[in-house]
Each structure stands twice: as C-alpha cells, then as structure tokens.
Amino acid sequence: MLIEGVVRDRAGHPAPGARVFFTAGPGSFPDVAAVTDGDGRFVLTAPSPGDYTVQSQADDGQAARTTVTVRADDTQVELRLSPEAPGQG
Structure with a gap:
C-alpha cells in the first residue's frame, strides 16, 4: 500500500528535498x-491499512502534517508547507 503525494511550499510551488515521514499510525514504522x-x-x-499521520519537514524549518486513511489501494496526498510554530514537530 503506497502513499504517493507532493509537497508544496506556501506559494504552491513544488518543494524538492523535503523529508516526509510517518509520525503516527498502526504498527511500527521506525525507518x-x-x-x-x-x-x-x-x-x-504503509505497512498495513489504517490511519497515518504524515509529516513533511523542509530544511528551512517549514513543515506540514496531515492524516490519511490507507486502505488496500494507493492513497494520494498533498502537503502544503508553512512556518512551524515553536514546540511543534
């Protein structure tokens, strides 16, 4: 099961080099x-169906987070970066 998507900056332009990872979901996914x-x-x-929180982090500190539901088929998602508030992440 794949989560495919795109990360965009605040202006809507693609954000190359941003890290994307799970922060919550069913099971273990450390790597x-x-x-x-x-x-x-x-x-x-995604290792199994369920709800996952996906986060993106750019080198300049901008971040985005969303929750997606993964079923047996592939899932599409778009993340829009914004300045990360202190204490989040």
Whole structure:
C-alpha cells in the first residue's frame, strides 16, 4: 500500500528535498521515510491499512502534517508547507 503525494511550499510551488515521514499510525514504522524529488513528489510504503499521520519537514524549518486513511489501494496526498510554530514537530 503506497502513499504517493507532493509537497508544496506556501506559494504552491513544488518543494524538492523535503523529508516526509510517518509520525503516527498502526504498527511500527521506525525507518519509513522519503525525500521529495525535484518536482516535490514522494512515495511512502504503509505497512498495513489504517490511519497515518504524515509529516513533511523542509530544511528551512517549514513543515506540514496531515492524516490519511490507507486502505488496500494507493492513497494520494498533498502537503502544503508553512512556518512551524515553536514546540511543534
């Protein structure tokens, strides 16, 4: 089961080089992470169906977080970066 998506900056432009990873979900996933390509795209493999919190972090401190429900088929998601508030992340 794949989570495919794109990370965009606040202006809507692709965000290459952003890290994307799970912060919550069913089961264990300590090494599941991706880095966006030149078009801001990423693919994560979900170990099992369920609700996952996906976070993206750019080198400049901007971050995005969303929750997606993964079923037996692939899931599409878009993350929009914004300045991360202190204490979050």
